[in-house]
Amino acid sequence: MSAIFERRSVRSFLPKSVEPDKIERLLRAGFEAPSAHNRRPWEFVVISARKDLDAIAEMSPYAKMCTEAAAAIIPCANLSLSLGGNAAPEDTWWIQDLAAATENILLQIVEEGLGGVWLGWYPDKARIDALSSRFGIPSYIVPFSVIALGYPAKSAPKADRFNASRVHYGAWD
Numbered sequence: 323m324s325a326i327f328e329r330r331s332v333r334s335f336l337p338k339s340v341e342p343d344k345i346e347r348l349l350r351a352g353f354e355a356p357s358a359h360n361r362r363p364w365e366f367v368v369i370s371a372r373k374d375l376d377a378i379a380e381m382s383p384y385a386k387m388c389t390e391a392a393a394a395i396i397p398c399a400n401l402s403l404s405l406g407g408n409a410a411p412e413d414t415w416w417i418q419d420l421a422a423a424t425e426n427i428l429l430q431i432v433e434e435g436l437g438g439v440w441l442g443w444y445p446d447k448a449r450i451d452a453l454s455s456r457f458g459i460p461s462y463i464v465p466f467s468v469i470a471l472g473y474p475a476k477s478a479p480k481a482d483r484f485n486a487s488r489v490h491y492g493a494w495d
């Protein structure tokens with residue numbers, strides 16, 4: 323799958339909106355992710371209003387590119403749907419589920435000729451609270467990441483990252 327090898331974080335965007343059918347395909351990619359016990363505990367919040375994207379940029383020191391992004395997708399965990407079916411602290415399989423959904427969307431972003439970047443949100447409580455408060459996200463829903471996206475302003479450099487010294491066949495040594 324070439325998207326895996328083409329994908330790089332894009333943090334600079336053209337002032338051009340993203341077509342709704344492309345956004346829907348990104349969401350469909352998120353819904354296709356694997357999840358523990360097939361719980362699929364995700365919900366997605368789509369943000370495209372300029373003032374909201376600018377507000378997200380203020381919530382994290384590492385989210386400034388949101389001021390240029392055409393849209394953001396916020397993959398969230400619905401703790402009532404996750405493995406365990408509750409918000410128990412030890413029930414953390416959803417973290418892996420949401421990471422898989424986030425990566426699926428990032429790969430579909432490449433397929434759509436778009437660019438995007440995964441912004442770390444969970445487990446930073448201040449960022450989660452700021453996002454939940456602005457967008458009315460209830461307490462049993464955890465905003466896991468923010469994906470800032472749009473048409474890329476420039477292509478990102480790529481290099482082969484394969485590292486044979488980190489691969490262990492059969493056993494460690």
Ligand SMILES: Cc1cc2nc3c(=O)[nH]c(=O)nc-3n(C[C@H](O)[C@H](O)[C@H](O)COP(=O)(O)O)c2cc1C
Binds near residue numbers: 329330385
């Ligand atoms: C959990 C996680 C959190 C990240 N948070 C941010 C972030 O807040 N801001 C940002 O610009 N990039 C963020 N990134 C993107 C990484 O910086 C990026 O993936 C890494 O530098 C490798 O570059 P590449 O994506 O181009 O391969 C995050 C990536 C992951 C997986």
